[in-house]
Amino acid sequence: MITIALPKGRLGEDTEKILLETGIISQGIERDSRRLIFDVGEGIRAILVRAWDVPTYVEMGTADVGICGKDDLMEHGADVFEVLDLGFGGCTMAVAASQSVSREELLGRHFLRVATKYPRVARRFFDSLSLQTEILKLYGSVELAAVTGLADCIVDIVSTGATLRENGLHVVERIFDSTARWIVNRKSFYMHYDIVSHWTAMIKNYIQGA
Numbered sequence: 001m002i003t004i005a006l007p008k009g010r011l012g013e014d015t016e017k018i019l020l021e022t023g024i025i026s027q028g029i030e031r032d033s034r035r036l037i038f039d040v041g042e043g044i045r046a047i048l049v050r051a052w053d054v055p056t057y058v059e060m061g062t063a064d065v066g067i068c069g070k071d072d073l074m075e076h077g078a079d080v081f082e083v084l085d086l087g088f089g090g091c092t093m094a095v096a097a098s099q100s101v102s103r104e105e106l107l108g109r110h111f112l113r114v115a116t117k118y119p120r121v122a123r124r125f126f127d128s129l130s131l132q133t134e135i136l137k138l139y140g141s142v143e144l145a146a147v148t149g150l151a152d153c154i155v156d157i158v159s160t161g162a163t164l165r166e167n168g169l170h171v172v173e174r175i176f177d178s179t180a181r182w183i184v185n186r187k188s189f190y191m192h193y194d195i196v197s198h199w200t201a202m203i204k205n206y207i208q209g210a
């Protein structure tokens with residue numbers, strides 16, 4: 001049995017499309033049911049998890065392979081093989097602040113209060129600038145922290161930029177670009193080498209042909 005960790009949410013549809021169109025899975029997921037485990041082929045099961053939890057399932061070996069964003073991988077620091085960039089789910093991890101605060105002014109301060117869903121990414125970034133920070137972990141609507149004054153700036157994902165614009169914020173610094181990644185458990189990579197490398201090649205061909 002080989003287990004694939006599929007992300008719920010934003011990456012779900014593109015993930016399922018790639019796996020179905022490459023023929024890696026032969027049946028789709030009934031997303032409107034409350035089931036979390038699906039038989040998706042002979043000896044293949046899919047588990048439906050939040051994108052953020054995919055690295056945990058793959059690192060621990062409960063899933064052999066999975067799909068999640070680079071942002072979650074960077075934050076998690078999971079010890080897995082990051083095998084392929086799938087190209088979809090594109091966004092940028094960025095520092096953002098009120099439009100009235102310039103990059104020079106913000107990064108020139110001695111101390112910053114930073115709100116984010118990604119405390120490890122934020123800590124690493126500000127440490128690399130030797131900037132003293134207090135990091136506040138939030139779970140959503142992160143932009144609100146910079147608007148209300150809870151924090152001086154935020155570290156969050158930016159895609160269209162609409163959420164920043166509509167809340168009077170702007171990007172101060174881009175930290176890294178993120179897309180969805182195909183990740184593999186380290187043991188499974190060797191134990192299921194034939195199937196994992198076959199699947200990886202199929203996805204690679206699919207992406208190159210797309």
Ligand SMILES: Nc1ncnc2c1ncn2[C@@H]1O[C@H](COP(=O)(O)OP(=O)(O)OP(=O)(O)O)[C@@H](O)[C@H]1O
Pocket residue numbers: 008009010011050051052068069070071072089090091140157158159160178179180
């Ligand atoms: N606005 C966005 N546009 C494009 N891709 C995004 C955007 N926000 C997040 N992503 C990417 O999609 C992945 C999954 O996001 P999704 O919102 O489904 O789950 P989540 O971040 O775990 O949060 P939640 O389930 O609380 O909404 C993120 O890890 C990121 O790589």
Ligand SMILES: O=P(O)(O)OC[C@H]1O[C@H](OP(=O)(O)OP(=O)(O)O)[C@H](O)[C@@H]1O
Pocket residue numbers: 139140141142143156157158159160161162163164
């Ligand atoms: O640049 P944009 O296209 O506007 O996208 C960026 C927004 O999308 C994500 O939030 P999400 O929709 O997941 O909401 P939440 O984090 O507040 O739950 C992210 O945290 C930003 O708030």
